[in-house]
Amino acid sequence: MRTSGWTRAAALAGTAVLALTGCAVHIEPRLAAPGPPERTECGTLTIANLPWTGYEANVAVVSHLAENRLNCTVVVKDLTAEEAWAEVAAGTADVILENWGREALRKRYIDEERTVVEHGMTGNKGVVGWYVTPWLVEEYPDITNWKNLNKYAHLFRTPTSGGKGVLLNADPSYETNDPALIRNLKLDFVVSTTGSEEKLIEAFREAERNRRPAIGYFYTPQWFLAEVDLVHIKLPPYTPGCDADPEKVACDYQPYDLDKIANRRFAESGNPAAELIKNFQWTNTDQNQVARYLTIDKMSHNEAAKKWLDANPEVWQTWLPAD
Template sequence: MRIPAWIRATSLVGSAVLALTACTADIQPRVAAPGPPAAIECGTLTLAVNPWVGYEANVAVISYLAKNQLNCTVVEKDLSEEESWKLLAAGEIDAILENWGHDDLKKQYIDDERVAVEHGLTGNKGIIGWYVPPWLAERYPGITDWRKLNDYTFLFRTPRSGGRGELLGGDPTYVTNDKALIRNLKLNYTVTFTGSEDKLIEAFRTAEEERRAVIGYFYAPQWFLSEVDLVHIRLPEYTPGCDADPAKVACDYQPYDLDKIANREFAESGSPAADLIKNFQWTNADQNTVARYIRQDKMSRDEAAKRWLDANPDVWRSWLPAT
């Protein structure tokens, strides 16, 4: 059958269009399938270092891992607790690695100003209180009862105490209730600050070695307790809110689940260092081991951290970011 010319022409045009479309399709730019987002570089991590060796132990391991596993540049700043919170709120500090309570500061900077966040527990259990060396508790068993402390004032009188018993403190920047407790429990004692954690430890060590009478503020976790097992004096039992008014405190110190605090912007930045700090958890025994390396064995923080990390890979590998 003969095909009319107009049909043949239409067919030719259609074929040409199809051919052109096919050719055009072949030269369209190919769009690559989306891949995983680029990893965020760590950059600079700035950490507060508070003045007790347990805190230094936390800094040691976090700093070492940040530098050697995440390629961070780490800056460490020696600060008191109050200074740490202020600089963290101002964005000059990224994280506080061991926080003991501070509900007032949490309300100000986390709840009200919203410039800081709670960034996970450290795994450490914090116990603050009054302690005496073991020999003294064995010689005078009643001394561990706070209601009988005035009967033993004579043991703790010194040239500095003005006829009262002397209760030793450590670094004067530590937040303590000791003066209020003495006043409100009507105890015939006065507080004398040794000036540092190291001097407080040395006072307790000497007291045990030389059978001297010493009573003072102390806390766990603390590596020194594995050397001298100080005896904790039980004050009136802590109940929630009993320390709400610092001037009226008449109860023992609150037991703490220690936590970490981060600058909000840092915490939400996606930085691998923020993930490392949030994931970081260990035990009192872990911290005491690293602290002992630093103070007793005179290792640098990096040396102490490496020794512990080499021995505990199953613990710290879970702290690293998943990426």
């Protein structure tokens, strides 16, 4: 808007009168915008370690950098996902380095209690679902459509499965929709838990090697898929909200952009490890490579991390705190 000369002159005259009559004009001081928290020493960094090898790859690399670049004392605690969220909320663990969904825990600890915060993305793309061994697809090409699974359920029976096909699961702490999916899609299967990621991988490996049927819950990123290229079963497509009621779910799993979870006080403390972890991002290929070092090459966490870090300085140098 243009101001007339008269208005400007009147304003100037008014200012002069105020000055001559000794009237004071109070001007509120401008408050500076809050800056980042003051940088502190790292001290002890406590990382939750969850039971799958890709997660251990994250822990190996972040721990190595925290210890060797930031002079942190790193403590790693083996926990289930539920335990890890509770400990991060309580401050007895600082971070979860790879989180898959967990909407109920997000609501409780982030939205309601506000003790936990989202702490950046990992860069990994998570895909969960049902998979079968490659030889089965060669033998029965239509087995990848869920509508045909009952036709082949007899292939997956065991002496203890009550005449039903067996759908394999891994660690019992993994959050799956499998019992509900079987029930709601009216599939002639039961869930059988192998007990760990390692045992599930070995079951798939042996099934492919000996041309025995195997179907189970699996996911990527996962280094094993470079060894045995498991084939994803097409369940009814995922749409937002189709899994809102766990008892009524009848669709495939949600694809995830995986993220990190941190204790709020830790995230806002100025600790350089908090900045390192927030900046930490890599690809599925990166994670799978370190996971193979740990599992196939039998390297220690320190050896696996160092080998990957030595080969990829252009990636991890961007994670370090600026100063």
